[in-house]
Amino acid sequence: MTTLAEATPTEARKRIREGKWTKPTSGVSSGFTQANLVVLPKESAFEFLLFCHRNPKACPVLDVTEPGVFAPAAAAPDADLRTDIPGYRIYRNGVLDDERIDIMDLWWDDMVGFLIGCSFTFEQALIRNDIPIRNIEEQCNVPMYITNRRCVQAGKFDGPLVVSMRPMQEKDVVRAVQVTSRFPSVHGSPVHIGNPDSIGIRDLDKPDFGDKVPVKEGEVPVFWACGVTPQAVAMNSRPEIMITHAPGHMFITDLKDEQFSVL
Template sequence: MIDLSQADPAELRSMIRNAELIEPTAGMANGYAQANLAILKKEHAFDFLLFCQRNSKSCPLLDVTEIGSAIPAFAAPDGDIRTDIPKYRVYKRGELTDEVTDISKYWEEDMVGFLIGCSFTFEHALLNNDIPIRHIEEGCNVPMYKTNIPCMEAGIFHGKMVASMRPIPQKDVVRAVQVTSRFPAVHGGPIHIGDPEAIGVCNIDQPDFGDPVTVHQGEVPVFWACGVTPQSIAMETKPEIMITHAPGHMFITDIRDEKLGVL
């Protein structure tokens, strides 16, 4: 496999667009922010924008396209959200109906795309602080869980927060809070430290999305709000159509990670 960690975001988007790269984007274009995607029709765009504003831990917005435009003018002016993600999921009335590598055939003239910050940015920051990331060590997707934490409703949108989990050594937990709090645009500080059951996660070995990872003796499960929350919300809210990225298959932006740090 070619090492794409130092590749340019525009180059990667072009490869993805030409179907030369169909795989999870973790570890690609290091130093550049990647984004979750949600696409909705205009009739639901205000409600969803409000949902993101009210639930900014789960849905911190990096960019929103103009109505009918597939170009994220701020995050990647030469990008196209219809083609530049390796794998998409199409939800119709809350049901996952299709998984495709290009959504051009689903695109409508009144659609709006929402690019939502992704934890890859703060994972780099954790690694730079010598805090281990288990799912990277184990070469799998981060485990994600439906919690019992209600999102704040906005119009039709309601449901529970999805959280990702990283086992953190006891001695590093405080530093992990500090490091990730610098980046509110990519979920910021954790939403929970410790006992999974306290947030409704009954079996840490059975994530609802992604893969299970090992929690070693002396490690604490630490949970962050997750950009897969909109997919869970879509399943509950059942809009006529909602298109998202497939978990782990993100939109690679031109935004430098460090520019998202508030301090």
């Protein structure tokens, strides 16, 4: 088996847990929702959940574990957040300290895991509506930018909104708003359409994260709130320890993308 596109989420997580899949998860268990991971000690959990609640477009929470529990009851009750992601990053005092393929020894009694929606879900919905996704066409990461919009603060969690950008033809913009509005749990509708300068982006060719993509003649850049925001903000607050997934190495849930549509 060279890809896991047809694997059930349980099968895919088993392969990952056994160390047989350590690559990015794009395309794995097609149709099932993938999620970003943030792990923090309980003392920061209320403030972080509050931050997510106040910034729902950037931080759409899919599941939160009780302190010390590593099975996400709503998203995948038979999973283990300590082993079922192909790559983890450990940040200490806001600095990247280590990369691992499991975090067995770091899931202390008071650790709380947050699963946060990711844009893979709405990208698939756009493709089903014949709106092509440039970063998929180019087989690269989506370009991401730090904006001049500030998130709503919650305690020590504070910082700018990070957005991802997908260029598209003018005729597709209205439909893109409609399609992604149906999925508020995975970033939802765009936060901005058009002029990058209005949200503090000077040069589309110089993304702060990810890869640059070509914007073709007559295309409009469309911007969505990005799941990198909560990680960047948590990092800024310099917690003693914070664990995240490695970029592109997501958690595969048992939930189907279509379950997240509101209408």
